Amino acid sequence: MNWQWFHRLGSPRWFYEKTSRWMPWLLSVTLLLLAVGVVWGLGYAPMDSKQGNSYRIIYIHVPAAFLALAGYYVMAIAGAVGIIWQMKMSYTVMRAAAPIGAVLTFLALVTGALWGKPTWGTWWVWDARITSMLILLFLYLGIIALQGAYQQQRTANKACAILALVGTVNIPIIYKSVDWWFTLHQPATLKLVGESSIDPSMAYPLLVMIAGFYGLYSWLLMHWVRADILQSESKTQWVKEIVVK
Template sequence: MASWQWFHRLGSPRWFYHKTGPWLPWLTVVALTLLVVGTVWGLAFSPADFKQGNSYRIIYIHVPAAFLALAGYYVMAICGAVGLIWKMKLAFMVMKAAAPIGAALTFVSLVTGAIWGKPTWGTWWEWDARITSMLILLFLYLGIMALQSAFQSREAADKSSAILALVGTVNIPIIYKSVDWWYTLHQPASLKLTSAPSIHSSMLYPLLLMIVGFYVFYALVLLLYTRLEIVKREARTGWVKELVNHEGTSGGPSDGLSKEDR
């Protein structure tokens, strides 16, 4: 019973907004530290690849962006499922917040992949299975964003977006397995849970640091977008009006907690 109470409390926009406020400075510091250290390590101190030279260094942006583009879609789809099943409006808010972040990461993955592909394959673009399925992922993200704007009814927009997000999950395993199922220019994954990495440790460690940094950065941006969405949707509630009034009188941001909440 206690676990279910915690679950439903987590679904409260007000509770979520108040509790996540103190996390933001810490996530910001951790994300910036990991990304700066990982970028400097990967670009300045990792050795050049014996085949690709220095062009391989794009992986320190491309690989983490691709990882988060896929993982972020699962976050969005799971939130859509939670919203449909348990009628939690916070889940729909997170789903909506995740869409533009995922679209941006997918776009970065495609662009950096093209930059990597030119010196490696001799072409900016190739309609192989991995690249094409990633392009479909971008269209899915954009489709969900379009559905959010297409309906005047917030409930209809949320439900239709959640259904599209769930249907689109079929594309994720296709992206993962595309290099194994079809002939493709794209190289096999260098990082696998079922086998040892195929990349040297001097290149691997900064890459892992960048991946973790991107995950923390994703969490930070997702929280910020979700908090913004909460304020927009809950604008007529008393606690948001109190929050806005408090920020206006204090001249700065506040976590919105009353003395009783503290």
């Protein structure tokens, strides 16, 4: 197997130059998907017979929660690659993934509360799914805080990577929480295997929104990584040339 791409990916300069070209395209596709998904979900998808219109929050709640979890994988895997291969770029990705993941987890919790009030009659319950998502938020915040707690960045990176890896225990718990402890949160409506319990007319805009959130996540991650690269590579010639421009 050709591993050249992996080594190239380890070069901050290569990443910075490539993403300069990719990002405008990625952003336009993403914004198009999000615009279509929002209009479709808010105005054109049929009303839910049990929950009424409050269910329209699903079009941001589920994608945000999806990416909050996927973002944790990104952060933990990047941390692991950093520890194993001592790759600087990998730690940069790990650092960038923390604030994005924290905001997405926060959004999943807040939109969940706003959805819960008209549907369940309460903003918050100590339900298994909600509690494990709250722990996810604390993990993200813990990693941001830990990063700032060390004087030396190398030590901070290693500590954060270890915390991120230990925290992955929480991920299967979040996934399975709705099946293990059947409390208030509804079980998954979209399924990869077997039949989904959501009608196609509601599911299509949801799939568009999830695709849009994946695009947005990738764009945001590149954006945060690039800002980090400029600072950590500030002594190099190519960054000095960018500054002069």
